Amino acid sequence: MKHDIVIIGAGPAGLAAACQAYDSGVKDIVILEREPHLGGILNQCIHNGFGLKRFGQSLTGPEYAQRYIDMVLERGIKVYTETTVLSLTDNKVITAISPTEGLFYIEAKAVILAMGCRERSRGALNIPGTRPAGVYSAGTAQKYVNIFGRMPGKEVVILGSGDIGLIMARRMTVEGARVHAVAEIMPHSSGLKRNIVQCLDDFDIPLYLNHTITKIEGKDRVEGVVISQVDQNKKPILGTEKHFKCDTVLFSVGLIPENELTKKAGVTLDRATRGAVVDQTRETSISGVFACGNVLQVHDLVDYVSEESAIAGRFAAEYVLNGKRDKQTVKLSAGENVSYVLPQQIDKGLDGNVKLFFRVTKTLNNCTIRGLSGEKEVFAIKKRVVVPGEMETVILPKEKIELIDGGLTVTICD
C-alpha cells in the first residue's frame, strides 16, 4: 500500500504530529501503533499534572491522551493498532506486522518517527549482586500497578530520582507499599522539583543524594539492598553502607530514545541525545523522514512533546505538498556546561523563529546563556538558575539567525 504520511507510534508525539499534518493539508495519513490502544505510555501515567501548558489545566495521562485521540479520530486519520514496524528503509518503505493485517509493506512519501523512549535497565549500571525477581524498571512497575492492578512488591527501595521513579514512590505508597528510600547518584535529582515535593516530601520518603545501590541481595526474590555514598567520581565510599530490607528494587535511571529503526534506516544520530540529528523542521538526515517527541530528545513534559510534534507534522505535510527543499544549513553545537542543543542544524532559508532546546550538565546560579558564532555573540540571556533536570529553551528570532555564520555554539557560564 501507499500513503502520503506514515507515523510510527501513537503516543503523544505521533498523535500530535498526525493532527497537525492533517490540518496542514495532507489527508492521507496513517498511524502505526504496536499496543492495542492509542496514547502510548500516557495510558499508565494516571497521575495528574499533564497539560498545564498545552491546555491550561491539570489532566491525568489518559485524559491528556484522550484529547489527542479524539482529535485524531475526528479527522478520520487511519490508525492501525497492535501493529509493529519491523523495518524502515532509506527510501521510506515500511515493513509492519499485525495479527489482523499480517505482514505488509507501506510506501510513504513522508515518515514521522514517534517511537518514544525506553528505560535504562539495571544492567547498564553494572550493579553487583544477585538477579532475583523483584527488580523492575519504574515504568514496568507502573504498568503492573496501573494497568494490571497488581502489586509487584510491598517493601521498596528506588534507585534514581527520575520523574517516573518519584511518581512510583508515591504510587506504591498510596497502594500500601512502604518505600524505604530513593537513592540518587548525582548531587541533584534529575526529576522535576514539583515531583520531589509532591511525591517524596509529602510522604516522608527519604531521598539520599550522592548515593547508589552497591549490592542487591536475595536468591529467588529480592531480600535487601545496600546503598552507599559516592565520592566526586561516583565511586562508592567504603564505610558509608546502609542496609535496607526490602522485596523490591525499582530503577529510574534514565530514558533512552528508541532509535533502532532509525539507525537501521541509516538516519544520522546524535551521540548526546541518542536521537536523530534534525533541523528546526525536525527533518532527519534522510529527506522526508521526520522525528519528534521522546524518540528525538527526552522531554520533561508531555506538553513539550506535543509542541515539538506539531512542528514535525507541519513540515512533513509541507514536504508531501511541496517536495524537497533546498537547504542552507548551519550547525549548532553544545559548548561549556551544555550537554546538547536541539535542533542540531538550522536551515537559514526558512522564515520564522527557532526555539532551541538544550540541557545543562550542572546546576548554575546567576548565569548567562550565550550563543556564539565564531567570536561573534549572537545572543546572551541571563538566568537566575539552571538545573540538569529541567530542559532549557531559548527562542532565536529570524534576525538573530541571520547573524549566524558557519555555526552556533551554545554555552552557559557563571
Add this chain to the structure above:
Amino acid sequence: MFDVVVIGGGVVGACILRTLTRYDLKVCLVEKQADVSMGASRANSGVVHAGYDAMPGTLKAKFNVEGNRLMPVWAKELNVKYKNNGSLVVAFCDEDLETLHDLKARGEKNGVPGLEIISKERLFELEPNICKTAVGALYAPTGGIVCPYGLTVAAIGNAMDNGAGLLTNFEVASVDRTADGFTLISTNGQTVQARLVINAAGYNAGRVASAFGDDTVKIGGRKGEYILLDRESEGFVTRTLFCTPSKKGKGVLVLPTVDGNILLGPTATEVSDEDTTTTKDGLEEIITKAKTVCDNIPLYNAITSFSGIRAYSDRHDFIIEESAFIKGLINVAGIESPGLTSAPAIAEYVVNQLIARHFELKENKNYSPYREKDSFFMGLCDEDKNTLIKKNPQFGRIVCRCEQITEGEIVRAIHQNPPATTVDGVKRRLRAGMGRCQGGFCQPYITQILARELNKDLTEIEKSGLKSNLIVGDTK
C-alpha cells in the same frame, strides 16, 4: 521403572539424555530447578574450544577435540545457534610468544587441525580492536561459539520428542537400593525408579554420589562473572580472544556471542556454594583485564552482568566412569571447561561404551535427531509468515520488540518440549526479554501469557522458579 535416569538438566545431562533416546530405552531426566539449564550451562562463555589447552592424554583433551568435531552436527540437527568463528590466543610479550609455540605443539598432539602462529600485522587485520601492544597470536580456525542454554534446552526437548521423560523441581534427597536398581526420592517427596543412574549433577555431583553411598567424588566450585554488551556492539570482535596464560594468571576473554552481543569475562573465584552473586571487585576485574586485550571497548553498551559456578573435580580432569563402589551409578562429574565443547562427545562415550555394558542397545526406530528452532518466525519468508498469521493471529503480535518475538512463539515455547514455565524459561528459549530493554516492556505481557496458558494467577508466575514470584498481590 526407567532403564536409565539422568540426574541434572545441564548440558552434559542433556546430551546424554538425547543420545540415550537413539536406543530403545525408557529414560528420564530429573532436575532440581523449575527449568533445565539453570546451573553452569546457563552462564558460561559459550566457547567451542579447539582443543590445544588440555594436556595430551587427559579425558579433557580427548573429548574436547571430538566434541569440537561433533558440535556443528549437533547444532545443525537441533537448530541451535553455532558459529565457527575461530579463536585467537593473543600474545603481548616475547615470553607469551614462547608459550604460544608450546600451546601449538600441545594442540597438534591432541589432534587439533589448522593451528597457526600469526604475526601482529595479520592479527590487527583480523581483529582491529586488539590492543596495539599485541605481538602475535595463536590462531585456531576450528574454534567456535555456541548458545550453551540453547543447546541444553534443544537436546532435552529433542530427547523428550523422542520419548524421554523430564521431572523438574526434583532434587535428589536420598536413594534406596532396590533388587534391580534404585529408587530416587526427592526433597518434595516424589520418587523415581531406575535400573541405572547417571549422575550429571554438576556442582552437586559429589553430594548426589554420596547419596548413593559413593563418597569419592569431590567437587569444588569456581565462580565466573561476566559483563554482556548490547548487540549494538556487534562486530567489535568477531573471533574469540584469549590472553596467553602466564605467571600473571589467566586474563579474561573478549568474544562475540552467537546472538551478536559482546561478552567479557570470566573471573575465577573459589566458592563454597552455588551463590551467583556478582561482585563489585569481579566486575571491575573484568573491565580492567578486558582493557588489556582490546582498546575502546564500548562499555557504555553494557546491558547486564551475570555469573555462573563452574564445577571441577579434585582430579582436575573429567570423571566419566561407573562408580567403583556402586554398580549401576555412572558418575559424569567435574566437567569443567572445556565441558560444553566436550558434552556431545562425552554423551556418545557414556552411552555407547558405559551404558552398553548394561543394556543391549537396540535402535529406536522412531528416533528423529531434528528439532525446530524456538524462535523461528522471523526466519520465515513473507508468504509463510502470512499463512501462519492467518492460521494463528498470535504470530502477528510482537511481544518482545527488541528481539522481535511473537506471542505465537511464546505460546508454543510454553507448550512444547521442554515446556517453558517461567519468565526466564521463555527468555532462554526465545531471547524475549534479553534485548536492550531487558524485559522492561515485554515482561508484564510474558507474565500474563504464562498465567493464561498455564491457567494460573499472575501471583503464581515466577521469574525462575520456587519463590521468585513477580507479583505479590492486588492493588487496593
